Amino acid sequence: MKTIITFGTFDVFHIGHIKILKRAKELGDRLIVGVSSDRLNFSKKSRNPVYCQDQRLEIINSLKFVDEVFVEDSLEKKLEYIKEFKADVLVMGDDWLGKFDFLKSYCDVVYLERTPSISTTEIIEKIATA
Numbered sequence: 001m002k003t004i005i006t007f008g009t010f011d012v013f014h015i016g017h018i019k020i021l022k023r024a025k026e027l028g029d030r031l032i033v034g035v036s037s038d039r040l041n042f043s044k045k046s047r048n049p050v051y052c053q054d055q056r057l058e059i060i061n062s063l064k065f066v067d068e069v070f071v072e073d074s075l076e077k078k079l080e081y082i083k084e085f086k087a088d089v090l091v092m093g094d095d096w097l098g099k100f101d102f103l104k105s106y107c108d109v110v111y112l113e114r115t116p117s118i119s120t121t122e123i124i125e126k127i128a129t130a
């Protein structure tokens with residue numbers, strides 16, 4: 001049984017989110033997703049998410065290739081979460097390339113290419129200016 005773990009805010013769910021989660025699941029048998037808390041998201045992006053954490057968790061949890069979700073409340077706790085869920089592989093988007101290499105002594109660290117030309121921020125801006 002190979003367990004994959006990944007993290008993100010997944011606000012205003014879009015195709016880039018689907019694609020990375022699908023590819024992450026293909027790397028193993030079980031996919032665990034840490035969904036950023038509203039507070040963590042605010043500290044990362046200086047804005048509140050459009051969808052609150054309970055709704056984002058429910059959306060991610062209802063995907064057929066996601067096995068379990070939890071709230072990520074600190075960026076500094078990746079190793080704790082990896083140990084807690086006995087993850088074999090950490091998957092991150094390549095916007096984080098190299099940033100989690102220090103965890104390679106605990107698990108494999110794989111950076112997957114982001115889907116081009118789409119992001120939550122762009123969608124919010126597009127709607128705001130429509």
Ligand code: CTP
Nearest residue numbers: 008009010016017020093114115118119120121
């Ligand atoms: N992601 C991706 N391709 C995209 C957008 C996001 O693969 N076009 C991945 C990220 O690399 C991350 C996960 O989806 O692993 C969740 O990213 P998140 O930050 O929630 O989404 P973004 O659309 O990047 O949000 P924002 O614009 O607010 O930064």
